[in-house]
Amino acid sequence: MKDLFVPYHLATLLKEKGFNENCFAIYDNGKLLMRYKSINSKLHRPEKLDKRINIPLVTAPLHQQVCDWLRINYKIIIFVLDVTDKPNYYWFGVSKENDVNGTDVDSSENPSMDYYYEYNKAIEEAIKIIK
Numbered sequence: 001m002k003d004l005f006v007p008y009h010l011a012t013l014l015k016e017k018g019f020n021e022n023c024f025a026i027y028d029n030g031k032l033l034m035r036y037k038s039i040n041s042k043l044h045r046p047e048k049l050d051k052r053i054n055i056p057l058v059t060a061p062l063h064q065q066v067c068d069w070l071r072i073n074y075k076i077i078i079f080v081l082d083v084t085d086k087p088n089y090y091w092f093g094v095s096k097e098n099d100v101n102g103t104d105v106d107s108s109e110n111p112s113m114d115y116y117y118e119y120n121k122a123i124e125e126a127i128k129i130i131k
Contacts, residue, residue, distance in 0.1 A: 004062050006120065021061060075097035079122070080122060083111045090115050094129065
């Protein structure tokens with residue numbers, strides 16, 4: 001299940017870029033901590049995390065939360081697709097909606113067999129586009 005959340009290094013970069021959404025999990029000193037309570041329990045709110053002094057807490061967003069946040073706030077679309085001629089290989093793409101030519105970055109020359117690795121690479125490239 002931890003593959004559903006962006007890794008710690010990306011969560012910290014996203015926080016620096018202004019990601020401030022409620023999340024189901026947090027990173028406490030780099031360790032992923034998830035909520036196992038009922039579905040009605042409160043989410044981790046970023047503004048409450050900063051109140052714990054000297055402990056580097058960062059919200060741990062789901063990959064899909066980041067995709068939505070990038071699309072809504074920055075018009076950046078990211079995706080991961082199968083490599084057509086290589087079964088079980090994936091590549092990512094990043095595109096900025098408002099750019100006529102598209103700001104496309106892809107890893108089609110170096111696809112991997114790890115879907116979430118490619119997803120994380122896409123998020124990392126998208127973060128570089130944000131000013």
